[in-house]
Amino acid sequence: MIRAIVTDIEGTTSDIRFVHEVLFPYARQHLAAFIRAQQHQPEVRAALDAVRAEAQQPDADLAALTQILLGFMDEDRKSTGLKALQGMIWRDGYVNGRFTGHLYPDVLPALRAWREQGIQLYVYSSGSVAAQKLLFGYSDEGDITDLFSGYFDTRVGAKREVASYRTIADQTGLPAEQLLFLSDIRQELDAAAEAGWNTVQLIRGPADSDSRHHPVNTFSGVVLA
Ligand SMILES: CSCCC(=O)C(=O)COP(=O)(O)O
Numbered sequence: 001m002i003r004a005i006v007t008d009i010e011g012t013t014s015d016i017r018f019v020h021e022v023l024f025p026y027a028r029q030h031l032a033a034f035i036r037a038q039q040h041q042p043e044v045r046a047a048l049d050a051v052r053a054e055a056q057q058p059d060a061d062l063a064a065l066t067q068i069l070l071g072f073m074d075e076d077r078k079s080t081g082l083k084a085l086q087g088m089i090w091r092d093g094y095v096n097g098r099f100t101g102h103l104y105p106d107v108l109p110a111l112r113a114w115r116e117q118g119i120q121l122y123v124y125s126s127g128s129v130a131a132q133k134l135l136f137g138y139s140d141e142g143d144i145t146d147l148f149s150g151y152f153d154t155r156v157g158a159k160r161e162v163a164s165y166r167t168i169a170d171q172t173g174l175p176a177e178q179l180l181f182l183s184d185i186r187q188e189l190d191a192a193a194e195a196g197w198n199t200v201q202l203i204r205g206p207a208d209s210d211s212r213h214h215p216v217n218t219f220s221g222v223v224l225a
């Protein structure tokens with residue numbers, strides 16, 4: 001019996017185009033000015049140090065860091081330091097009404113129905129936990145963060161690593177067979193399945209013929225065993 005559902009964001013609850021055509025360009029546009037202005041804030045300093053370590057450039061100055069971060073963005077690298085900075089930059093965009101977090105129309109009714117059935121809901125995304133809370137806090141449908149019991153990001157590990165799903169299971173306090181992961185990416189679902197989780201693949205675009213995961217086009221197609 002499924003007792004908790006963990007959902008991915010990009011391509012699952014929300015359109016990839018919102019992330020790649022709205023969020024990522026906004027972060028790119030504001031990156032240099034943001035790190036120049038906020039470099040002494042402890043959480044910004046920590047993220048910049050993490051980027052220096054990841055890039056193996058311990059002495060990188062702000063100009064070098066900006067180039068490193070733009071390169072990480074170009075390769076859509078799921079760098080924890082980059083993701084932390086993107087989340088901080090997006091805050092202004094959400095708060096000032098420049099954009100709202102995209103939600104497919106089938107998502108909110110399903111999340112509400114699952115909560116009414118007593119199922120716990122969690123988020124697992126490469127976007128930082130702060131960025132996840134912003135997307136759902138300033139979503140197209142308003143603030144829906146009260147639906148979620150917790151949020152996980154790459155600090156528990158990468159989404160294609162089996163160990164990440166074992167860590168999340170430990171943190172929910174539930175056995176793997178009572179957990180369901182929703183994602184559009186086959187390799188993430190493979191890792192979750194190897195950790196013993198149930199999986200369902202969201203197919204918001206073209207079919208994935210190589211996948212062994214149960215495919216659905218919308219959250220309303222998710223059937224809980
Ligand atoms: C929190 S929304 C931004 C998502 C993001 O930065 C990203 O890299 C997409 O990651 P996901 O794991 O949701 O595919």
Ligand SMILES: [Mg+2]
Pocket residue numbers: 008009010011012183184185
């Ligand atoms: Mg995804």
